[in-house]
Amino acid sequence: MTLPPxxxxQVNDRVTDCLSLAGQRLGDDFPPPxxxxxxxxxxxxxxxxxxWELRFNPVLLADNVGAFITEIIPHEVAHLVVFARYGKVRPHxxxxxxxxxxVFGLEPSTRHRLDTHKVAPTFGYDCGCRLHRLSxxxxxxxxxxxxxYLCMHCGKLLTLAE
Known part of the structure; x- marks a missing residue:
């Protein structure tokens, strides 16, 4: 997918802003990734x-610019900052x-809540007590x-839903 220039x-500017903020608050200088x-x-x-590289999903980015600017970019930049200051440590x-x-004034979250139906189709499976979405x-x-696969709630075998 080709993103608009x-x-x-905008993403590159936000990455730069996040690194600059981290540098100011932590008294460090971080090169651009x-x-x-x-x-x-x-x-x-x-x-x-x-x-020293950040990778972003272009499909999710195009559909969720606000979430990327406010949450996802700072999340990924924080990984670089931590690596630069402490070396290899637990990711989160x-x-x-x-x-x-x-630095970013954000509550740490390890998972995003973006709609991924465009990038990862799922299939409905039934056990009798609920519908499960499988990758x-x-x-x-x-x-x-x-x-x-068995349902964790009722223990029955999952079968493809009609």
Whole structure:
């Protein structure tokens, strides 16, 4: 998916602003990372620490600009900042949570709540007590006879819903 140039500039500017804010609040200087728009699947963004690179999902970005600007970009920048200051630590550990709160004023959250139906189709499976949504990978495993899944609530076998 090709993003409009103005949106790419907006994301890059937000990354720069987040790093600048982190530098001011922490008394550090962080170089600009490489910013890519090649993240796939249901993942909104990822930080590649050793490469000093951020990757964003172009489909989710185009549909959720506000969430990216306010939450997802600071989330990923926080990973880079923590890596620069502390090295390899737990991805969403105490250091990352502190940066999210003290630098960006955000409550740390490890998962986004974006609608991913465009990037990750799901399949309905029934157990008798509720409808379950399974990923394409799990659906294919069931279809090939490689896996069976049971409902965690009633314990019955999941079958493809009609």
């Amino acid at each position: 103005a949106l790419i500039i 490489r910013v890519c728009f090649n993240q796939g699947g249901r993942i909104a963004g990822s930080a590649w620490l050793e490469r 550990g105490r250091e990352w949570q502190t940066v999210m709160r003290s 394409l990978r799990r659906h294919n495993k069931i279809q090939r006879g490689q896996s069976r």
